[in-house]
Amino acid sequence: MDNRHRSSASLLDCAAVLIALALTSSAAFAQGPNLGKPISPAEIAAWDISILPDGSGLPPGSGTPSQGSRIYAEKCSMCHGANGKGGLSAALVGGGPLTSGIDTPKTIANFWPYATTLFDFTRRAMPWPKPRTLTNDEVYSLTAYLLALNKLIGENDVMNADTLPKVRMPNRDGFIVRFPERMP
Amino acid sequence: MIHGLVARPLVFTLDALMRYPMVSRMAFVECGGNSAPLFSKEPIEATVQAIHGLVSCAEWTGVMLSTLLEETGIDPKAKWLIAEGADSLALSRSVPMTKALDDAMIALYQNGERLMPGNGYPMRLLLPGWEGNINVKWLRRIKLVETPAMSYYEARTYAPILPNGKAYQFYFLQEVKSFITHPSAGLKLNGPGFYEISGLAYSGNGRISKVMVSADGGKSWAQAAMQEPVHAKAFARFRAPWRWDGGPAILQSRAWDEAGNVQPTRAQFIAERGETKTVPSVTGFPNQHYNGPTSWGIERNGEVKHVYA
Numbered sequence: 001m002d003n004r005h006r007s008s009a010s011l012l013d014c015a016a017v018l019i020a021l022a023l024t025s026s027a028a029f030a031q032g033p034n035l036g037k038p039i040s041p042a043e044i045a046a047w048d049i050s051i052l053p054d055g056s057g058l059p060p061g062s063g064t065p066s067q068g069s070r071i072y073a074e075k076c077s078m079c080h081g082a083n084g085k086g087g088l089s090a091a092l093v094g095g096g097p098l099t100s101g102i103d104t105p106k107t108i109a110n111f112w113p114y115a116t117t118l119f120d121f122t123r124r125a126m127p128w129p130k131p132r133t134l135t136n137d138e139v140y141s142l143t144a145y146l147l148a149l150n151k152l153i154g155e156n157d158v159m160n161a162d163t164l165p166k167v168r169m170p171n172r173d174g175f176i177v178r179f180p181e182r183m184p
Numbered sequence: 185m186i187h188g189l190v191a192r193p194l195v196f197t198l199d200a201l202m203r204y205p206m207v208s209r210m211a212f213v214e215c216g217g218n219s220a221p222l223f224s225k226e227p228i229e230a231t232v233q234a235i236h237g238l239v240s241c242a243e244w245t246g247v248m249l250s251t252l253l254e255e256t257g258i259d260p261k262a263k264w265l266i267a268e269g270a271d272s273l274a275l276s277r278s279v280p281m282t283k284a285l286d287d288a289m290i291a292l293y294q295n296g297e298r299l300m301p302g303n304g305y306p307m308r309l310l311l312p313g314w315e316g317n318i319n320v321k322w323l324r325r326i327k328l329v330e331t332p333a334m335s336y337y338e339a340r341t342y343a344p345i346l347p348n349g350k351a352y353q354f355y356f357l358q359e360v361k362s363f364i365t366h367p368s369a370g371l372k373l374n375g376p377g378f379y380e381i382s383g384l385a386y387s388g389n390g391r392i393s394k395v396m397v398s399a400d401g402g403k404s405w406a407q408a409a410m411q412e413p414v415h416a417k418a419f420a421r422f423r424a425p426w427r428w429d430g431g432p433a434i435l436q437s438r439a440w441d442e443a444g445n446v447q448p449t450r451a452q453f454i455a456e457r458g459e460t461k462t463v464p465s466v467t468g469f470p471n472q473h474y475n476g477p478t479s480w481g482i483e484r485n486g487e488v489k490h491v492y493a
Contacts, residue, residue: 032205032251032254032255033200033203033204034255035196035200035203035204036186036192036195036196036200036252036255037194037195037196037200038193038194038195039185039187039193039194044185044187044193047185047324047325048187048325048327049268049274050266050276050327050329050333051333052329052331052332052333052334053331053334054331098345098349098350098351099348099349101345101458101461102223102344102345102346102347102457102459102460103223103345103464103468103470103471104345106340106341106345111340111351112339112340113334113339114334114339116334117334117335117336117339117340120276120336121273121336124273124274124276125272125273125274125336128272128273131272131273131274132274174349174350174351175343175350175351175352175353176346176350176351176352176353177352177353177354178353178354178355178357179354179355179356179357182280182282182354182356182357184263184264184280184281
Protein backbone atom coordinates (compact mmCIF):
# COMPACT_ATOMS: atom_id res chain seq x y z
CA MET A 1 0.00 0.00 0.00
CA ASP A 2 1.20 3.55 -0.66
CA ASN A 3 1.09 6.07 2.19
CA ARG A 4 -2.01 7.84 0.89
CA HIS A 5 -4.03 4.62 0.79
CA ARG A 6 -2.76 3.56 4.19
CA SER A 7 -3.78 6.83 5.90
CA SER A 8 -7.29 6.82 4.38
CA ALA A 9 -7.66 3.17 5.39
CA SER A 10 -6.70 3.98 8.98
CA LEU A 11 -9.03 7.01 8.92
CA LEU A 12 -11.82 4.65 7.98
CA ASP A 13 -10.68 2.28 10.72
CA CYS A 14 -10.80 5.16 13.22
CA ALA A 15 -14.24 6.18 12.03
CA ALA A 16 -15.46 2.58 12.36
CA VAL A 17 -14.10 2.32 15.89
CA LEU A 18 -15.64 5.66 16.86
CA ILE A 19 -19.04 4.66 15.47
CA ALA A 20 -18.82 1.34 17.27
CA LEU A 21 -17.97 3.15 20.50
CA ALA A 22 -20.87 5.56 20.03
CA LEU A 23 -23.32 2.70 19.55
CA THR A 24 -22.12 0.81 22.59
CA SER A 25 -21.51 3.81 24.82
CA SER A 26 -23.69 4.09 27.90
CA ALA A 27 -25.45 7.11 26.40
CA ALA A 28 -27.14 4.77 23.89
CA PHE A 29 -28.58 2.59 26.67
CA ALA A 30 -31.71 3.38 28.66
CA GLN A 31 -31.22 4.81 32.12
CA GLY A 32 -32.50 1.65 33.80
CA PRO A 33 -30.60 -1.17 35.49
CA ASN A 34 -29.70 -2.76 32.12
CA LEU A 35 -29.91 -6.28 33.52
CA GLY A 36 -31.28 -7.92 30.39
CA LYS A 37 -29.04 -10.75 29.15
CA PRO A 38 -28.29 -11.03 25.44
CA ILE A 39 -29.77 -14.05 23.69
CA SER A 40 -28.39 -15.62 20.52
CA PRO A 41 -30.36 -16.21 17.31
CA ALA A 42 -30.03 -19.97 17.82
CA GLU A 43 -31.55 -19.75 21.29
CA ILE A 44 -34.31 -17.47 20.00
CA ALA A 45 -35.12 -19.88 17.16
CA ALA A 46 -35.79 -22.63 19.70
CA TRP A 47 -38.64 -20.54 21.17
CA ASP A 48 -39.96 -18.47 18.28
CA ILE A 49 -43.12 -20.13 17.00
CA SER A 50 -44.80 -16.89 15.93
CA ILE A 51 -46.25 -16.87 12.42
CA LEU A 52 -47.49 -13.81 10.58
CA PRO A 53 -50.28 -13.83 7.95
CA ASP A 54 -47.75 -13.26 5.16
CA GLY A 55 -46.10 -16.55 6.11
CA SER A 56 -43.12 -15.12 8.01
CA GLY A 57 -42.06 -17.68 10.58
CA LEU A 58 -43.45 -20.74 8.78
CA PRO A 59 -40.91 -23.55 9.25
CA PRO A 60 -39.55 -25.91 6.59
CA GLY A 61 -41.74 -28.93 5.91
CA SER A 62 -44.87 -29.85 3.99
CA GLY A 63 -47.98 -32.00 4.03
CA THR A 64 -50.92 -33.13 1.95
CA PRO A 65 -54.59 -33.71 2.82
CA SER A 66 -54.23 -37.49 2.58
CA GLN A 67 -51.23 -37.47 4.93
CA GLY A 68 -53.24 -35.28 7.27
CA SER A 69 -56.21 -37.61 7.17
CA ARG A 70 -54.16 -40.42 8.74
CA ILE A 71 -52.73 -38.17 11.48
CA TYR A 72 -56.17 -36.71 12.15
CA ALA A 73 -57.73 -40.13 12.63
CA GLU A 74 -55.02 -41.10 15.09
CA LYS A 75 -54.51 -37.87 17.07
CA CYS A 76 -57.51 -35.59 16.58
CA SER A 77 -60.69 -37.54 15.93
CA MET A 78 -61.18 -38.54 19.58
CA CYS A 79 -62.13 -34.94 20.37
CA HIS A 80 -63.01 -33.36 17.04
CA GLY A 81 -64.96 -36.32 15.65
CA ALA A 82 -64.56 -38.33 12.46
CA ASN A 83 -63.93 -36.12 9.42
CA GLY A 84 -64.01 -33.01 11.59
CA LYS A 85 -67.70 -33.26 12.37
CA GLY A 86 -67.18 -32.38 16.03
CA GLY A 87 -67.74 -34.17 19.33
CA LEU A 88 -66.21 -33.28 22.67
CA SER A 89 -64.56 -30.38 20.87
CA ALA A 90 -65.65 -28.05 18.11
CA ALA A 91 -66.51 -29.15 14.60
CA LEU A 92 -63.77 -28.31 12.14
CA VAL A 93 -65.89 -28.42 8.98
CA GLY A 94 -68.86 -26.44 7.84
CA GLY A 95 -70.26 -23.27 9.30
CA GLY A 96 -73.36 -21.29 8.38
CA PRO A 97 -73.52 -17.77 6.97
CA LEU A 98 -72.65 -15.09 9.52
CA THR A 99 -75.76 -13.18 8.50
CA SER A 100 -77.91 -15.81 10.23
CA GLY A 101 -77.22 -14.29 13.63
CA ILE A 102 -74.73 -12.55 15.88
CA ASP A 103 -74.20 -15.86 17.69
CA THR A 104 -73.47 -17.90 14.56
CA PRO A 105 -70.74 -20.42 15.45
CA LYS A 106 -67.43 -19.24 13.99
CA THR A 107 -65.60 -21.87 11.96
CA ILE A 108 -62.50 -22.17 9.79
CA ALA A 109 -64.63 -21.92 6.66
CA ASN A 110 -67.06 -19.15 7.59
CA PHE A 111 -64.90 -16.89 9.74
CA TRP A 112 -61.12 -17.32 9.87
CA PRO A 113 -59.48 -14.64 7.72
CA TYR A 114 -56.08 -16.34 7.36
CA ALA A 115 -55.02 -19.96 6.83
CA THR A 116 -51.74 -19.31 8.66
CA THR A 117 -53.74 -19.04 11.91
CA LEU A 118 -54.66 -22.70 11.53
CA PHE A 119 -50.99 -23.74 11.28
CA ASP A 120 -49.97 -21.45 14.16
CA PHE A 121 -52.70 -22.62 16.50
CA THR A 122 -52.39 -26.33 15.69
CA ARG A 123 -48.64 -26.27 16.22
CA ARG A 124 -48.70 -24.36 19.52
CA ALA A 125 -51.84 -25.78 21.11
CA MET A 126 -52.77 -29.20 19.73
CA PRO A 127 -53.43 -32.00 20.55
CA TRP A 128 -55.06 -30.44 23.59
CA PRO A 129 -53.61 -32.85 26.18
CA LYS A 130 -50.19 -33.02 24.48
CA PRO A 131 -49.40 -29.70 22.79
CA ARG A 132 -46.16 -29.20 20.84
CA THR A 133 -45.82 -32.93 20.11
CA LEU A 134 -46.62 -32.65 16.38
CA THR A 135 -43.75 -32.34 13.90
CA ASN A 136 -43.85 -29.47 11.42
CA ASP A 137 -44.68 -31.92 8.61
CA GLU A 138 -47.58 -33.22 10.70
CA VAL A 139 -48.88 -29.69 11.26
CA TYR A 140 -48.67 -28.93 7.53
CA SER A 141 -50.47 -32.22 6.82
CA LEU A 142 -53.26 -31.54 9.31
CA THR A 143 -53.61 -27.98 8.03
CA ALA A 144 -53.87 -29.33 4.48
CA TYR A 145 -56.42 -31.94 5.56
CA LEU A 146 -58.66 -29.39 7.32
CA LEU A 147 -58.43 -26.87 4.50
CA ALA A 148 -59.33 -29.59 1.99
CA LEU A 149 -62.22 -30.83 4.17
CA ASN A 150 -63.58 -27.30 4.07
CA LYS A 151 -63.09 -27.17 0.26
CA LEU A 152 -60.62 -24.31 0.62
CA ILE A 153 -57.82 -26.18 -1.19
CA GLY A 154 -57.74 -29.17 -3.55
CA GLU A 155 -57.52 -32.78 -2.38
CA ASN A 156 -53.97 -33.07 -3.68
CA ASP A 157 -52.62 -29.61 -2.86
CA VAL A 158 -49.37 -29.55 -0.89
CA MET A 159 -49.21 -27.13 2.01
CA ASN A 160 -45.80 -25.65 2.85
CA ALA A 161 -44.28 -22.29 3.79
CA ASP A 162 -44.79 -21.06 0.23
CA THR A 163 -48.32 -22.27 -0.54
CA LEU A 164 -50.04 -21.84 2.82
CA PRO A 165 -49.98 -18.02 3.01
CA LYS A 166 -51.41 -17.91 -0.52
CA VAL A 167 -54.62 -19.70 0.49
CA ARG A 168 -57.37 -17.09 0.33
CA MET A 169 -59.94 -17.62 3.06
CA PRO A 170 -63.55 -16.74 2.17
CA ASN A 171 -64.04 -14.31 5.07
CA ARG A 172 -60.81 -12.37 4.56
CA ASP A 173 -62.71 -9.14 3.88
CA GLY A 174 -65.38 -9.69 6.50
CA PHE A 175 -63.90 -7.46 9.20
CA ILE A 176 -64.22 -3.86 10.32
CA VAL A 177 -61.62 -2.29 12.59
CA ARG A 178 -63.46 -1.25 15.76
CA PHE A 179 -61.42 1.83 16.67
CA PRO A 180 -59.50 2.92 13.55
CA GLU A 181 -58.06 5.93 15.36
CA ARG A 182 -56.27 3.60 17.79
CA MET A 183 -54.58 1.50 15.11
CA PRO A 184 -50.84 1.82 14.35
CA MET B 185 -37.42 -12.73 26.32
CA ILE B 186 -37.92 -9.71 24.10
CA HIS B 187 -36.84 -10.15 20.47
CA GLY B 188 -37.83 -9.42 16.89
CA LEU B 189 -37.51 -5.86 15.57
CA VAL B 190 -35.11 -4.75 18.32
CA ALA B 191 -31.45 -3.76 18.31
CA ARG B 192 -30.62 -6.11 21.19
CA PRO B 193 -32.71 -9.21 21.90
CA LEU B 194 -32.64 -9.74 25.66
CA VAL B 195 -33.74 -12.19 28.31
CA PHE B 196 -35.01 -10.73 31.60
CA THR B 197 -34.93 -13.26 34.43
CA LEU B 198 -37.14 -12.95 37.48
CA ASP B 199 -34.09 -12.10 39.58
CA ALA B 200 -33.24 -9.28 37.18
CA LEU B 201 -36.80 -7.95 37.03
CA MET B 202 -36.96 -7.75 40.82
CA ARG B 203 -34.24 -5.09 40.66
CA TYR B 204 -36.05 -2.87 38.16
CA PRO B 205 -38.04 0.25 39.12
CA MET B 206 -41.62 -0.79 39.82
CA VAL B 207 -44.96 0.95 39.79
CA SER B 208 -48.27 0.09 41.43
CA ARG B 209 -51.70 0.88 40.05
CA MET B 210 -55.29 -0.21 40.38
CA ALA B 211 -56.76 -1.86 37.30
CA PHE B 212 -59.75 -4.01 36.44
CA VAL B 213 -59.28 -7.07 34.24
CA GLU B 214 -62.46 -8.01 32.38
CA CYS B 215 -63.10 -10.81 29.95
CA GLY B 216 -64.12 -9.61 26.49
CA GLY B 217 -67.08 -11.95 26.83
CA ASN B 218 -68.26 -10.64 30.20
CA SER B 219 -71.95 -9.64 30.29
CA ALA B 220 -72.61 -11.81 27.20
CA PRO B 221 -75.91 -13.16 28.62
CA LEU B 222 -77.31 -9.67 27.90
CA PHE B 223 -77.14 -10.39 24.16
CA SER B 224 -80.11 -12.66 24.75
CA LYS B 225 -83.35 -11.46 23.21
CA GLU B 226 -85.02 -12.20 26.53
CA PRO B 227 -83.57 -11.53 29.98
CA ILE B 228 -81.90 -14.65 31.37
CA GLU B 229 -82.84 -15.19 35.00
CA ALA B 230 -79.42 -15.18 36.63
CA THR B 231 -77.52 -13.33 39.35
CA VAL B 232 -75.26 -10.33 38.82
CA GLN B 233 -72.35 -12.70 39.43
CA ALA B 234 -73.40 -15.05 36.63
CA ILE B 235 -74.09 -12.19 34.22
CA HIS B 236 -71.22 -9.80 35.00
CA GLY B 237 -68.83 -11.89 37.08
CA LEU B 238 -65.96 -12.28 34.61
CA VAL B 239 -64.23 -9.18 35.93
CA SER B 240 -62.01 -8.35 38.85
CA CYS B 241 -60.06 -5.40 40.15
CA ALA B 242 -56.76 -5.37 42.00
CA GLU B 243 -53.68 -3.37 42.72
CA TRP B 244 -51.00 -4.50 40.27
CA THR B 245 -47.28 -3.96 40.83
CA GLY B 246 -44.58 -4.55 38.26
CA VAL B 247 -42.14 -3.14 35.74
CA MET B 248 -43.40 -0.88 32.97
CA LEU B 249 -42.96 -2.68 29.67
CA SER B 250 -41.63 0.55 28.12
CA THR B 251 -38.61 0.37 30.47
CA LEU B 252 -37.68 -3.07 29.12
CA LEU B 253 -38.45 -2.20 25.50
CA GLU B 254 -36.17 0.85 25.66
CA GLU B 255 -33.35 -1.38 26.82
CA THR B 256 -33.72 -3.61 23.76
CA GLY B 257 -33.72 -0.68 21.33
CA ILE B 258 -37.01 -0.58 19.41
CA ASP B 259 -36.74 -0.66 15.62
CA PRO B 260 -39.02 2.08 14.20
CA LYS B 261 -40.47 -0.54 11.80
CA ALA B 262 -42.06 -2.29 14.79
CA LYS B 263 -45.75 -1.33 14.93
CA TRP B 264 -46.96 -4.34 16.93
CA LEU B 265 -45.66 -6.85 19.38
CA ILE B 266 -46.71 -10.45 19.88
CA ALA B 267 -47.02 -11.51 23.52
CA GLU B 268 -46.93 -15.25 24.26
CA GLY B 269 -47.70 -17.12 27.47
CA ALA B 270 -46.39 -20.38 28.84
CA ASP B 271 -49.79 -22.02 29.28
CA SER B 272 -50.57 -25.30 27.53
CA LEU B 273 -51.77 -23.56 24.39
CA ALA B 274 -49.03 -20.90 24.43
CA LEU B 275 -51.67 -18.20 24.10
CA SER B 276 -50.44 -15.53 21.74
CA ARG B 277 -51.89 -12.05 21.12
CA SER B 278 -50.76 -9.06 19.06
CA VAL B 279 -50.56 -5.68 20.80
CA PRO B 280 -50.10 -2.29 19.09
CA MET B 281 -46.78 -0.67 20.09
CA THR B 282 -48.68 2.48 21.12
CA LYS B 283 -50.39 0.54 23.93
CA ALA B 284 -47.18 -1.32 24.77
CA LEU B 285 -45.37 1.98 25.32
CA ASP B 286 -48.32 3.68 27.04
CA ASP B 287 -49.39 1.90 30.24
CA ALA B 288 -48.45 -1.75 29.62
CA MET B 289 -46.92 -3.42 32.66
CA ILE B 290 -45.08 -6.67 33.31
CA ALA B 291 -47.05 -7.45 36.45
CA LEU B 292 -45.32 -9.43 39.21
CA TYR B 293 -47.56 -8.67 42.19
CA GLN B 294 -51.31 -8.62 42.67
CA ASN B 295 -52.56 -6.85 45.82
CA GLY B 296 -49.03 -6.93 47.19
CA GLU B 297 -48.53 -10.67 46.81
CA ARG B 298 -46.75 -12.58 44.10
CA LEU B 299 -49.19 -13.58 41.34
CA MET B 300 -51.19 -16.70 42.09
CA PRO B 301 -50.60 -19.65 39.70
CA GLY B 302 -54.07 -19.17 38.23
CA ASN B 303 -53.47 -15.47 37.66
CA GLY B 304 -50.30 -15.95 35.63
CA TYR B 305 -47.38 -16.62 38.02
CA PRO B 306 -44.59 -15.57 37.68
CA MET B 307 -45.54 -12.64 35.46
CA ARG B 308 -48.34 -11.46 33.25
CA LEU B 309 -48.79 -8.70 30.73
CA LEU B 310 -51.13 -6.08 32.15
CA LEU B 311 -52.83 -3.85 29.57
CA PRO B 312 -55.09 -1.60 31.69
CA GLY B 313 -58.59 -1.30 30.31
CA TRP B 314 -58.16 -3.92 27.57
CA GLU B 315 -59.95 -7.27 27.18
CA GLY B 316 -58.82 -9.90 29.65
CA ASN B 317 -57.51 -12.36 27.09
CA ILE B 318 -54.82 -9.92 25.89
CA ASN B 319 -53.45 -9.53 29.44
CA VAL B 320 -51.31 -12.59 28.69
CA LYS B 321 -50.67 -14.78 31.70
CA TRP B 322 -47.48 -16.75 32.35
CA LEU B 323 -45.82 -14.31 29.96
CA ARG B 324 -42.63 -15.77 28.48
CA ARG B 325 -41.91 -14.09 25.14
CA ILE B 326 -42.46 -10.78 23.39
CA LYS B 327 -41.63 -10.36 19.70
CA LEU B 328 -41.71 -6.97 18.00
CA VAL B 329 -43.14 -7.20 14.48
CA GLU B 330 -44.50 -5.04 11.66
CA THR B 331 -47.98 -6.54 11.36
CA PRO B 332 -50.34 -8.36 13.75
CA ALA B 333 -50.04 -12.14 13.83
CA MET B 334 -53.82 -12.73 13.55
CA SER B 335 -53.56 -15.52 16.08
CA TYR B 336 -56.50 -17.68 17.10
CA TYR B 337 -58.05 -15.54 19.84
CA GLU B 338 -57.74 -12.26 17.99
CA ALA B 339 -58.69 -13.56 14.53
CA ARG B 340 -61.60 -15.61 15.79
CA THR B 341 -62.76 -15.43 19.39
CA TYR B 342 -62.74 -11.73 20.24
CA ALA B 343 -64.08 -10.53 16.90
CA PRO B 344 -67.80 -9.89 17.55
CA ILE B 345 -70.19 -10.71 14.70
CA LEU B 346 -72.43 -7.79 13.73
CA PRO B 347 -76.06 -8.04 12.56
CA ASN B 348 -75.00 -7.53 8.92
CA GLY B 349 -72.65 -10.52 9.00
CA LYS B 350 -69.42 -8.53 9.20
CA ALA B 351 -67.33 -8.71 12.38
CA TYR B 352 -65.38 -6.17 14.39
CA GLN B 353 -61.66 -6.85 14.76
CA PHE B 354 -59.04 -5.32 17.06
CA TYR B 355 -61.75 -4.37 19.58
CA PHE B 356 -59.27 -4.45 22.51
CA LEU B 357 -61.05 -1.90 24.70
CA GLN B 358 -63.43 -2.73 27.52
CA GLU B 359 -65.85 0.18 27.19
CA VAL B 360 -67.61 2.10 29.97
CA LYS B 361 -69.94 -0.17 31.96
CA SER B 362 -71.89 -0.16 35.19
CA PHE B 363 -74.34 -2.43 36.99
CA ILE B 364 -76.12 -2.39 40.34
CA THR B 365 -74.92 -5.15 42.65
CA HIS B 366 -77.43 -4.52 45.42
CA PRO B 367 -80.36 -5.03 45.14
CA SER B 368 -79.88 -7.52 42.31
CA ALA B 369 -81.49 -10.64 40.85
CA GLY B 370 -81.92 -13.50 43.27
CA LEU B 371 -82.06 -11.26 46.34
CA LYS B 372 -85.21 -10.29 48.23
CA LEU B 373 -86.07 -6.96 49.87
CA ASN B 374 -87.58 -7.11 53.35
CA GLY B 375 -90.46 -4.71 52.86
CA PRO B 376 -90.72 -1.07 51.76
CA GLY B 377 -88.53 1.69 53.17
CA PHE B 378 -84.98 2.95 52.89
CA TYR B 379 -82.36 1.03 50.91
CA GLU B 380 -78.98 2.04 49.56
CA ILE B 381 -78.59 1.12 45.90
CA SER B 382 -74.99 0.12 45.32
CA GLY B 383 -73.01 -1.01 42.31
CA LEU B 384 -69.80 -0.93 40.29
CA ALA B 385 -68.75 1.21 37.33
CA TYR B 386 -65.56 1.09 35.29
CA SER B 387 -64.13 2.08 31.94
CA GLY B 388 -61.11 1.07 29.90
CA ASN B 389 -60.87 4.70 28.82
CA GLY B 390 -60.05 6.12 32.24
CA ARG B 391 -61.92 7.38 35.28
CA ILE B 392 -65.65 7.11 35.78
CA SER B 393 -66.91 10.70 35.84
CA LYS B 394 -70.58 10.16 36.69
CA VAL B 395 -73.10 7.43 37.45
CA MET B 396 -76.85 8.02 37.29
CA VAL B 397 -79.36 5.66 38.89
CA SER B 398 -83.03 5.13 38.01
CA ALA B 399 -85.76 3.31 39.92
CA ASP B 400 -88.40 3.53 37.19
CA GLY B 401 -86.69 1.77 34.30
CA GLY B 402 -84.95 4.85 32.94
CA LYS B 403 -87.74 7.43 33.00
CA SER B 404 -86.15 9.52 35.74
CA TRP B 405 -82.63 9.62 37.09
CA ALA B 406 -80.61 10.77 40.10
CA GLN B 407 -76.87 11.08 40.39
CA ALA B 408 -75.10 8.51 42.57
CA ALA B 409 -72.28 9.25 44.98
CA MET B 410 -68.89 7.79 44.09
CA GLN B 411 -66.62 6.10 46.61
CA GLU B 412 -63.39 8.13 46.52
CA PRO B 413 -60.74 7.87 45.26
CA VAL B 414 -61.94 7.10 41.72
CA HIS B 415 -59.07 5.41 39.90
CA ALA B 416 -58.64 5.28 36.12
CA LYS B 417 -59.42 1.92 34.51
CA ALA B 418 -60.48 0.44 37.84
CA PHE B 419 -63.67 -0.40 39.74
CA ALA B 420 -65.54 2.60 41.10
CA ARG B 421 -68.24 1.90 43.71
CA PHE B 422 -71.35 4.05 43.39
CA ARG B 423 -74.12 4.46 45.95
CA ALA B 424 -77.55 6.09 45.84
CA PRO B 425 -80.18 6.33 48.61
CA TRP B 426 -83.62 5.00 47.64
CA ARG B 427 -86.95 4.85 49.35
CA TRP B 428 -88.92 1.85 48.09
CA ASP B 429 -92.65 2.50 48.23
CA GLY B 430 -93.45 -1.21 48.01
CA GLY B 431 -94.70 -1.07 44.40
CA PRO B 432 -93.12 -2.52 41.26
CA ALA B 433 -89.83 -0.82 40.44
CA ILE B 434 -87.06 -1.26 37.86
CA LEU B 435 -83.54 -0.30 38.96
CA GLN B 436 -80.93 0.69 36.40
CA SER B 437 -77.57 2.48 36.39
CA ARG B 438 -75.80 4.42 33.65
CA ALA B 439 -72.16 5.48 33.70
CA TRP B 440 -70.08 8.14 31.97
CA ASP B 441 -66.28 8.16 31.76
CA GLU B 442 -63.92 11.12 31.74
CA ALA B 443 -63.35 10.76 27.99
CA GLY B 444 -67.02 11.56 27.43
CA ASN B 445 -68.21 8.02 26.67
CA VAL B 446 -71.53 6.85 28.09
CA GLN B 447 -73.23 3.48 28.28
CA PRO B 448 -75.77 3.23 25.46
CA THR B 449 -79.41 2.45 26.22
CA ARG B 450 -80.43 -1.13 25.46
CA ALA B 451 -82.29 0.04 22.36
CA GLN B 452 -79.23 1.89 21.08
CA PHE B 453 -76.95 -1.06 21.75
CA ILE B 454 -79.22 -3.65 20.12
CA ALA B 455 -79.72 -1.41 17.07
CA GLU B 456 -75.98 -1.50 16.43
CA ARG B 457 -74.92 -4.89 17.73
CA GLY B 458 -78.06 -7.00 17.53
CA GLU B 459 -79.39 -9.65 19.89
CA THR B 460 -79.79 -13.42 19.66
CA LYS B 461 -82.82 -15.01 18.00
CA THR B 462 -83.16 -17.65 20.72
CA VAL B 463 -82.34 -17.53 24.42
CA PRO B 464 -78.83 -18.92 24.99
CA SER B 465 -77.45 -20.61 28.09
CA VAL B 466 -76.06 -18.20 30.68
CA THR B 467 -72.60 -19.65 29.93
CA GLY B 468 -73.12 -19.60 26.18
CA PHE B 469 -71.07 -16.52 25.16
CA PRO B 470 -73.17 -15.68 22.10
CA ASN B 471 -71.13 -12.55 21.37
CA GLN B 472 -68.53 -10.24 22.97
CA HIS B 473 -68.14 -6.70 24.33
CA TYR B 474 -71.58 -5.88 25.72
CA ASN B 475 -71.77 -2.61 27.66
CA GLY B 476 -75.47 -1.72 27.60
CA PRO B 477 -77.54 -1.35 30.77
CA THR B 478 -78.65 -3.93 33.32
CA SER B 479 -82.14 -3.70 34.83
CA TRP B 480 -83.43 -5.29 38.01
CA GLY B 481 -87.19 -5.57 38.49
CA ILE B 482 -88.47 -5.37 42.07
CA GLU B 483 -91.79 -7.14 42.62
CA ARG B 484 -94.34 -6.28 45.34
CA ASN B 485 -93.15 -9.18 47.49
CA GLY B 486 -89.58 -7.82 47.38
CA GLU B 487 -88.16 -10.41 44.98
CA VAL B 488 -85.65 -9.05 42.52
CA LYS B 489 -85.63 -10.40 38.96
CA HIS B 490 -83.56 -9.74 35.86
CA VAL B 491 -85.63 -7.71 33.36
CA TYR B 492 -85.11 -5.58 30.26
CA ALA B 493 -86.14 -1.92 30.23
